[in-house]
Amino acid sequence: MSNTPPAPAPVASQHTALTARDVSFGWEDTPLHWLPGEPFAAHTINVLHLLLPAGERWFVHVYKQVLPYIRDERLRADVTGFMGQEATHAAAHDDVLPHLKRLGLDPTPYTAQVDWLFEKLLGDRTLPPGRARHWWLMERVAMIAAIEHCTAFLGDWVLNADELDRRGADPAMLDLLRWHGAEEVEHRSVAFDLFQHVDGGYPRRARTWATGFSALVFLWQRGVRFFMENDPHLTDGRASLGQYLRAGRQGLLPAPGAMLRSVPAYLSRTYHPSREGSTAQAVAYLATSPGANGGALR
Numbered sequence: 001m002s003n004t005p006p007a008p009a010p011v012a013s014q015h016t017a018l019t020a021r022d023v024s025f026g027w028e029d030t031p032l033h034w035l036p037g038e039p040f041a042a043h044t045i046n047v048l049h050l051l052l053p054a055g056e057r058w059f060v061h062v063y064k065q066v067l068p069y070i071r072d073e074r075l076r077a078d079v080t081g082f083m084g085q086e087a088t089h090a091a092a093h094d095d096v097l098p099h100l101k102r103l104g105l106d107p108t109p110y111t112a113q114v115d116w117l118f119e120k121l122l123g124d125r126t127l128p129p130g131r132a133r134h135w136w137l138m139e140r141v142a143m144i145a146a147i148e149h150c151t152a153f154l155g156d157w158v159l160n161a162d163e164l165d166r167r168g169a170d171p172a173m174l175d176l177l178r179w180h181g182a183e184e185v186e187h188r189s190v191a192f193d194l195f196q197h198v199d200g201g202y203p204r205r206a207r208t209w210a211t212g213f214s215a216l217v218f219l220w221q222r223g224v225r226f227f228m229e230n231d232p233h234l235t236d237g238r239a240s241l242g243q244y245l246r247a248g249r250q251g252l253l254p255a256p257g258a259m260l261r262s263v264p265a266y267l268s269r270t271y272h273p274s275r276e277g278s279t280a281q282a283v284a285y286l287a288t289s290p291g292a293n294g295g296a297l298r
Contacts, residue, residue: 008196008272010189014279018081018187020088025176025291027099032233034170039234040224040243041252045177047223049096050107051114055147056090058118059083059191062140069198075190082190085183092176104232110223117219138199142208145195149209149266149273150216152188154254155181156277159285163251172291179289185282188273202269209266 035042060083070076097107122140127133158164158181164174195205221239228237247253265271286292 008270010193010272011274014189014274016186016279016283018078018085018190020081020084021179021183021286021292022294023088023092023179023289023291024294025092025095025172027096027172030099030170030172032100032103032105032231034173035164035252036168038167038247038252039231040228040239041247043227043231043239044220044224044244044247044253046100046227047220048177048180049093049100050111050223050226051219053090053094054111054114054118056086058122059086059144060090061123062137062144063194065137066141066194066198070194072197075193075197078187078190079194082187085187089180089183092180096176105227105230107226110226113222114219117215138204139208141191141198142195142201142204143212145191145205146209146212146266147216148184148188148191149262150213151184152273152277153259153262155184155188155282157181157254157258159185159281161251167252175289175291178285179292182282182285182289185277186279186286188277192271192273206267213263 033039033042035045063079063083067076067079070079097111100107122143125133125136127136158177224239228234228239231237244253245256248255265276
């Protein structure tokens with residue numbers, strides 16, 4: 001009996017052609033605590049700048065290797081558009097790092113660990129051509145699909161996180177986060193569709209979800225602790241679960257309950273990303289984003 005369930009049906013109305021946008025964000029006036037009075041919440045989100053560039057470059061590297069396996073032309077176009085968007089995300093978040101250093105927080109010790117994870121632990125391995133090399137490629141394709149489920153959830157959250165506006169979040173930082181989040185929602189189906197196309201095995205989907213989610217949680221909590229402990233403005237820079245729960249209740253970070261409910265959604269055999277989030281909402285934000293439309297906020 002096959003372990004591969006029937007391919008879940010996507011919602012056709014949620015599909016859109018993907019393109020990498022020319023973006024520009026100005027950081028001259030953005031403070032380290034860009035969410036006033038909430039350093040923990042700001043630093044929890046700041047981890048994106050340290051974690052995502054290496055991860056998204058890794059996505060592109062893996063997808064270059066899987067392109068020859070794609071037999072559907074629309075999916076090939078989607079994957080190519082996805083790769084362009086991910087490369088742009090990596091560059092945009094990379095641009096924040098020198099600004100953090102100017103503000104007194106050098107991210108290099110943490111980014112070196114992240115680079116090691118994606119380049120060495122999850123990078124190409126010296127494997128003979130054949131089954132072993134193919135297995136490792138499919139493992140990474142499946143892991144990207146699992147990670148993209150998480151990033152689409154976060155993208156949908158930040159598009160709807162009105163409390164960030166009410167608390168006076170820095171406009172440039174909020175635009176960066178929402179531009180990125182909108183594109184995560186816009187291309188949320190691509191990684192899953194690619195995995196279904198080249199493999200689709202449910203045991204692999206479940207296994208790599210557990211690996212990918214665990215790695216994200218581990219790296220994220222290390223990143224938050226790094227920011228809090230090295231923040232030059234904090235005298236007691238400790239990070240705690242209680243701080244996260246409080247920020248989640250206040251709408252400054254994704255609520256733990258919502259994050260936990262996203263787990264069984266991905267593991268459902270009828271799951272398809274197009275049933276979560278709104279392409280229309282994402283595209284509407286992208287049409288008005290200052291950073292994506294030549295009007296970078298400063």
